[in-house]
Amino acid sequence: MSCVVVIGAQWGDEGKGKVVDIYTKQADVVVRYSGGHNAGHTVVINGEKYVLHLVPSGIMHKEKYNIIANGVVIDPSALIEEMEDLKTKGINFTGRLFISKRAHLIMPYHKIFDKFSENKKGSKKIGTTGRGIGPCYADKAARVGIRVCDLYDDEVLKEKIFQNVEEVNAIAKNVHNIETLDPQQIYDDYRKYADILSPFISETSYLINRLANEGKKIMMEGAQGTLLDVDHGTFPYVTSSNPTTGGAFTGTGLSPKFLTNVVAVTKAYTTRVGSGPFPTELLDDLGEKIRKIGNEYGATTGRPRRCGWLDLVAMKYSKMLNGIDYIALTKLDVLSGLDKVKVCVGYEYNGKILETFPPEIKILENCHPVYREFDGWKEDISKVKVYDDLPQNAKKYLDFIKEYLGVKYALVSVGTDRTETINLNEVF
Ligand code: GDP
Numbered sequence: 001m002s003c004v005v006v007i008g009a010q011w012g013d014e015g016k017g018k019v020v021d022i023y024t025k026q027a028d029v030v031v032r033y034s035g036g037h038n039a040g041h042t043v044v045i046n047g048e049k050y051v052l053h054l055v056p057s058g059i060m061h062k063e064k065y066n067i068i069a070n071g072v073v074i075d076p077s078a079l080i081e082e083m084e085d086l087k088t089k090g091i092n093f094t095g096r097l098f099i100s101k102r103a104h105l106i107m108p109y110h111k112i113f114d115k116f117s118e119n120k121k122g123s124k125k126i127g128t129t130g131r132g133i134g135p136c137y138a139d140k141a142a143r144v145g146i147r148v149c150d151l152y153d154d155e156v157l158k159e160k161i162f163q164n165v166e167e168v169n170a171i172a173k174n175v176h177n178i179e180t181l182d183p184q185q186i187y188d189d190y191r192k193y194a195d196i197l198s199p200f201i202s203e204t205s206y207l208i209n210r211l212a213n214e215g216k217k218i219m220m221e222g223a224q225g226t227l228l229d230v231d232h233g234t235f236p237y238v239t240s241s242n243p244t245t246g247g248a249f250t251g252t253g254l255s256p257k258f259l260t261n262v263v264a265v266t267k268a269y270t271t272r273v274g275s276g277p278f279p280t281e282l283l284d285d286l287g288e289k290i291r292k293i294g295n296e297y298g299a300t301t302g303r304p305r306r307c308g309w310l311d312l313v314a315m316k317y318s319k320m321l322n323g324i325d326y327i328a329l330t331k332l333d334v335l336s337g338l339d340k341v342k343v344c345v346g347y348e349y350n351g352k353i354l355e356t357f358p359p360e361i362k363i364l365e366n367c368h369p370v371y372r373e374f375d376g377w378k379e380d381i382s383k384v385k386v387y388d389d390l391p392q393n394a395k396k397y398l399d400f401i402k403e404y405l406g407v408k409y410a411l412v413s414v415g416t417d418r419t420e421t422i423n424l425n426e427v428f
């Protein structure tokens, strides 16, 4: 019995794609449980780069099952495009890619409302990916969402689309004064998507529990990151789902009793895309330098990522929320060449030191990080395969993080490629 959850410990883009691809070798099944095509997960194999948005990052391993579970919101046109792209690259997934009947569908009006509501917010905008994620989850919570299984009942599909579009059009016309939508056109398009996707549709909650009961090794692939969690993150500057460990079980239907280990993917520093508080952000030349060296531009939207030091206050919070056993620390190579490297070990607020991550945005925005400083290292570490071969100062940095958090390292990543990895502990 073995289920490993791989989550993002920070604000997303920690390198989950690379880590999931590495552990797929030992797993039988890889499952995406939350988010949608707001995610961009990069896998690099022999120099060839794949960016996955909805399809799990285990898909490159022939014969492994990959499941898009109920907690994911699916834009069928984006999914079909991604599947086409994978086929073009020679990846065959027939018979091993499964899509939950219970997953909710992103509809054209979700994308329109996502962009519109962002524009309306002006300087207070969240900086969403504009993919319709928030409005789709809102419809799910409001119980008017359309699910994958609805695609296969013409009567239900038509009724739901026509009913929703009637309401959407009333809001579009009377409140926002924007163009209305043609429900028949949407119905026709979604019927076509249904035909293309039908070989992959499944009751995945039964499938995944059956596989787990047969002793198959299950890996849950988190999207986004802990601090973007709608319940536990920097609300309202968050996404609309639960990327944390708990979301892996509501988002798949797998019994939580199968959980064996939680692996948190964490950059050796911190990045964030979009708006919201970021206590350790570097707004100076150093931040720009890290962005350049780390190639910190979004895999989904191409937006520059905000960069800063590793925040251990946030990481402790993340450890508590997720039950982290192991850290997969990525992008250590990006820090090579810096004179000094810092980590945040406390927040100073109004003359007091906070050691917990505050829920109030105003407090978080006005926290001053308390840093612990380390000497840097100059060596190129991208070819290092064994922990002991790392420069002494890099090891001091890593050891401090590990001891401060009370975790073990699963791996340390020193480059984009699958092979540019120092493997330390088995997670399955
Ligand atoms: P994800 O959303 O968590 O899967 O992460 P992304 O794919 O959005 O962003 C991570 C980026 O860092 C990708 O471009 C990866 O190829 C790259 N990356 C991952 N690990 C490393 C590493 O150890 N070193 C360097 N230099 N790049 C890495």
Ligand code: IMO
Pocket (backbone or CB within 6 Å): 008, 011, 012, 013, 014, 038, 039, 040, 041, 126, 127, 128, 129, 130, 131, 132, 133, 134, 222, 223, 224, 225, 228, 237, 238, 239, 240, 273, 274, 275, 299
């Ligand atoms: P992966 O899985 C980084 C951010 C957006 C925005 C906020 C809300 O690649 O780590 P949304 O479109 O979800 O309503 O946007 O969340 N965001 C991400 N940031 N990585 C991601 O995914 C993200 N998915 C959403 O930038 O700030």
Ligand code: MG
Pocket (backbone or CB within 6 Å): 012, 013, 014, 039, 040, 041, 042, 299, 300
């Ligand atoms: Mg990403």
